[in-house]
Amino acid sequence: MRIGIGYDIHRTCAGDHIWLGGVKVTAPFSLEGHSDADVLLHAITDAVLGALAQEDIGHHFPPSDEKNRKRKSSDFLKFAIERMREAKYKIANVDCNVICERPRIAPLRDKLRTSLATLLQIDLSQVSVKGKTNERADTVGQEGAVICQAVVLLVSHENR
Numbered sequence: 001m002r003i004g005i006g007y008d009i010h011r012t013c014a015g016d017h018i019w020l021g022g023v024k025v026t027a028p029f030s031l032e033g034h035s036d037a038d039v040l041l042h043a044i045t046d047a048v049l050g051a052l053a054q055e056d057i058g059h060h061f062p063p064s065d066e067k068n069r070k071r072k073s074s075d076f077l078k079f080a081i082e083r084m085r086e087a088k089y090k091i092a093n094v095d096c097n098v099i100c101e102r103p104r105i106a107p108l109r110d111k112l113r114t115s116l117a118t119l120l121q122i123d124l125s126q127v128s129v130k131g132k133t134n135e136r137a138d139t140v141g142q143e144g145a146v147i148c149q150a151v152v153l154l155v156s157h158e159n160r
């Protein structure tokens with residue numbers, strides 16, 4: 001087994017939607033970023049790469065590379081999943097925190113889980129998404145940024 005942790009933060013900017021776990025979500029702001037700024041997919045991608053000890057998303061997809069501009073973050077995740085398959089691992093489960101005051105995550109939870117399960121090609125029961133706020137404290141609490149955390153457990157094909 002191997003375990004990986006992922007963390008990501010994006011600043012908010014003027015706009016009316018964000019991308020979260022591959023889902024377009026109405027929000028009182030957008031998120032800054034080189035790609036589509038899907039902070040949840042970035043955290044999960046880093047968790048998978050971290051479990052494999054294969055660097056991180058910025059190493060494989062540098063923001064300085066024009067190819068990555070406006071790119072869909074599902075491309076980054078697919079790359080990490082491909083690396084995982086090459087190493088003969090599969091996902092046991094993924095657990096995520098989305099930290100923001102708005103949008104409220106609870107009503108979106110099942111939509112986000114379904115999207116992640118599809119992208120990761122695993123069962124819904126293997127995906128957890130939890131919404132937290134920062135209780136209006138600090139930059140995240142003042143809606144200046146959104147944070148995501150992810151933990152992923154990989155199991156070897158041989159041991160399953």
Ligand SMILES: [Zn+2]
Nearest residue numbers: 008009039042
């Ligand atoms: Zn990011």
